[in-house]
Amino acid sequence: MNQSADRKVIDNATLWIGDGQCFDGHVVVSGQRIEAVERGRYGGDLPVTDLGGMALSPGLIDIMVGGAFDLSLLHDDQVEVARQYLALGVTAFQTTLGTVETDDWPRLAGKCRAGMAYEGLDASRNLGALCEGPFYDAQFIGANNAALVWPATPADVDRFLEVCGDIARMVNVSPGIEGDVEAVRTLHAAGKIVEMSHSGASAERVTACVDAGISQVGHMWNNNQSSPAEPGVQQPTVEHVTLTDDRVRFIHLITDGTHVHPMMIDLTIKCRGLGSICVVSDAINRAGVPDGPFTFDSGLEAEKVNGVGRLPSGQLAGSARLLPDDFRHFVNVTGILPHVAIQTVTRNAAQAAAVDDEIGMLSPGLCADFAAWDDGLRVRRVWRGGREVDAVGDLMEVAYAGQGS
CATH class of the missing domain: 2.30.40.10 (Urease, subunit C, domain 1)
Known part of the structure; x- marks a missing residue:
């Protein structure tokens, strides 16, 4: 040309x-x-x-999305999801993979590989995967399947890298699981961006994982819970380390109006500054369509209610809003001017995903x-x-x- x-x-x-x-x-x-x-x-x-x-x-960047428009990035055509997301101004995204059957990881890796290979300008850029699973702490699993968690043994980490090494841009390791520190060290050495979430580990254990290479925290203020050392004495855990340790460079926030209280958003910004914040959707299949019942990829029955997914028990099960709405809510509750806040869905996200040499700014x-x-x-x-x-x-x-x- x-x-x-x-x-x-x-x-x-x-x-x-x-x-x-x-x-x-x-x-x-x-x-x-x-x-x-x-x-x-x-x-x-x-x-x-x-x-x-x-x-x-700049075009918006969603670094945590599992599906939308009644489509799953795990089972449906990733390019079709990317086409519809592009029409909302989201020009790049990262697929979230949670708990899946062990034998299904190769298929999912292949699906991500195909999505990443698509070069058409009629769809959002597919940045690869945020592998939130399989290295979860089963005690803090959220709406995922605890039976499908992997231990973080050297053999399991090697097996994961063999299957997903070329599609995994970010990998979660929950501090507190067996082998956590060595797993972080191995993944970091393999060039992966390592984040932490779904943990109730002590601040000392979390800090050891940060020492080993963790640089981000996933969905801050969700699925991390410390246990009192003795009655009435709260102990610090993932969020507290994040607020006080600048080595945790980026903080992912689901600002859909339910997952994070406005006061927690304000606290996070006051402690760490706007330059550390990445607004993410954590969107599930039902995002982008009206409220109503649906079925997760895992077979769990759920319902979209007021912008979030909920299990029959009422437990939160992911967000059902998409990034432009999350951005508007963030601006509404913080009062930050849009031209300043836009970095949370553009530059910061690009830096977090290590693609700021390509996208994220004018x-x-x-x-x-x-x-x-x-x-x-x-x-x-x-x-x-x-x-x-x-x-x-x-x-x-x-x-x-x-x-x-």
Whole structure:
């Protein structure tokens, strides 16, 4: 392709750069990359798309999603999920794998491999897998299947890497399980981003895992519970280490209005700053469709109620909202201006997934993945690799409560 013939400009936009900067300007796109990000109106002769003052941000990045639109990333076509998610402004995502039958891991790895290999610009970029399983603490399993947890023995970690080594970008190891520290060390040495969740381990045990290479915490404030050392004396665990140890670089928050109380969100930001926060969806199959009953991949019966999945017992079973709604809720409860908060679903997520050399900011040389927002904080236009999406979705379960950018 003649790159000079594939240059164009998105003009008259309020640019949300992804690092807190915001200014009126234009973006020059060359092929699938950003050529320039400039202040002011464009005055040249390249083809122009005039946004009429709408905000333009990097495309959104969801680093924790298991399904949506009544489709499962474990069993259905990952590309179809990616196509529908792109229409909402989510231009990249990471597939979450939890507890599955041991013999099913090769099939799931193959499905992820196929999704990652798809290069069409009509679907969100598939970054690979967040393998939340199989190295869970069965005592803090949430809605997963405790019978399918693996021990973290050297042999099991090697078996996992043999099957999933090429598709696993992030891997969870729950501090407190047998072999946790050595497993973290092995996975980190293999180039994996190691996170922690589903744990009730002591602060000392958690810190030992951080020493070994854990650098992120999954779904902060969910499924981690310490036990009192003696009646009336609370002990620190995963969250407390995260709030006080900067080596836990990124913190994933499910901001769907149920999983994390606004006060906990505020506490996390006050302790660690906005630059550490990654808003994630943790979306299940029922996300993106109306409330109602559904069946998990594991066969568990559940129901979507007010944006979350619940088992018949009432126990939380994942979020049933998608990233644009989670972002709007985050902005609503924190009061942070959207152009500042946008980093939680763009730059921070790209850095957490180690793809910030490709996506996550409006910056020359990065991929031309964009979302254009109206004053109601609704995505109105989307670009992937410089190509505008034909039909943008209108799903919006959480309204923006504020004013301005």
